[in-house]
Amino acid sequence: MKKRLPPLNWLRSFEAAARYLSFTQAATELNLTQAAVSQQVKGLESQLGASLFKRLPRGLELTDAGLAYLPAIHEAIQRLSVATDEIFGQGRSRLLTLRVNLVFFTSWLAPRLGRFREMHPDIGLRFTSNIWVGESDKEADMEIRYGKGTWPGLKSDRLTWDELFPVCSPALVDKAYPLESLEALARHTLLHVIGYEEGWGYWLNSTGYSHLDTSQGLQFDTLISALEMAAQGQGFALGRTSLVEDMIASGRLVAPFSQRVATSEAFHLVYPAHQYLHPHAEIFRTWLVGEAIGGREGIR
Numbered sequence: 001m002k003k004r005l006p007p008l009n010w011l012r013s014f015e016a017a018a019r020y021l022s023f024t025q026a027a028t029e030l031n032l033t034q035a036a037v038s039q040q041v042k043g044l045e046s047q048l049g050a051s052l053f054k055r056l057p058r059g060l061e062l063t064d065a066g067l068a069y070l071p072a073i074h075e076a077i078q079r080l081s082v083a084t085d086e087i088f089g090q091g092r093s094r095l096l097t098l099r100v101n102l103v104f105f106t107s108w109l110a111p112r113l114g115r116f117r118e119m120h121p122d123i124g125l126r127f128t129s130n131i132w133v134g135e136s137d138k139e140a141d142m143e144i145r146y147g148k149g150t151w152p153g154l155k156s157d158r159l160t161w162d163e164l165f166p167v168c169s170p171a172l173v174d175k176a177y178p179l180e181s182l183e184a185l186a187r188h189t190l191l192h193v194i195g196y197e198e199g200w201g202y203w204l205n206s207t208g209y210s211h212l213d214t215s216q217g218l219q220f221d222t223l224i225s226a227l228e229m230a231a232q233g234q235g236f237a238l239g240r241t242s243l244v245e246d247m248i249a250s251g252r253l254v255a256p257f258s259q260r261v262a263t264s265e266a267f268h269l270v271y272p273a274h275q276y277l278h279p280h281a282e283i284f285r286t287w288l289v290g291e292a293i294g295g296r297e298g299i300r
Contacts, residue, residue: 019074099144101130144269147266159269162265166185196265
């Protein structure tokens with residue numbers, strides 16, 4: 001049969017007395033009398049069936065049982081204090097930390113963030129980048145990842161529904177070689193992005209041009225680098241609808257071919273499946289998913 005958990009005030013008195021090795025100082029911190037702290041510690045010892053302190057003429061000393069028990073009680077009280085402050089106290093104004101994919105942040109999220117800040121000026125935001133998904137950031141509340149939406153221990157909300165198509169600088173289209181068909185890609189530099197399953201090989205195979213050589217070209221570890229190189233006239237990158245719309249609208253990129261391929265990979269908002277989600281994180285999640293659904297419906 002499990003032991004009944006001791007009252008919280010008994011545990012607080014034990015923890016404070018153990019830190020100070022003094023009932024008197026513990027009483028001052030807890031705003032109690034010295035006698036009350038002593039009685040609560042005695043009640044705890046009685047329930048546990050073990051002495052936690054050695055009462056000495058000039059103070060207290062922890063017994064072996066007290067030394068073993070203290071770390072767990074100290075950690076539990078600290079965690080309870082932090083959680084209470086975050087949800088109900090000053091911690092409500094803490095920064096909401098999001099780990100984000102860089103190209104998604106610059107091309108999709110940044111232009112929309114103004115709306116969120118107008119709606120929720122009291123929610124502070126902190127962003128860090130996640131070039132490599134395998135890296136961890138214990139401080140992040142949520143993360144925006146690219147993939148197929150399945151990661152162990154995480155829930156995910158899909159944010160994009162993209163088509164893939166080649167993009168390049170308008171200047172590249174005006175050069176000597178006409179772009180009459182996809183065969184023209186063989187004469188140009190292809191800009192590859194490491195870590196994307198559905199890259200140039202996937203796209204050419206889906207459009208019936210798998211015979212074209214995709215082994216040559218430049219490789220990058222971020223899509224934002226490949227798109228910038230494409231805008232500089234250094235080759236063709238594979239554009240994703242949600243990320244290149246603005247660059248095409250501004251004239252920095254063009255999509256010279258009509259062939260488009262739907263992608264099963266997408267950007268997702270991810271967060272722990274079995275962990276408390278701070279209220280500010282839930283507010284941001286609801287807003288972000290709403291923006292994504294609204295953008296998708298606007299494209300249709």
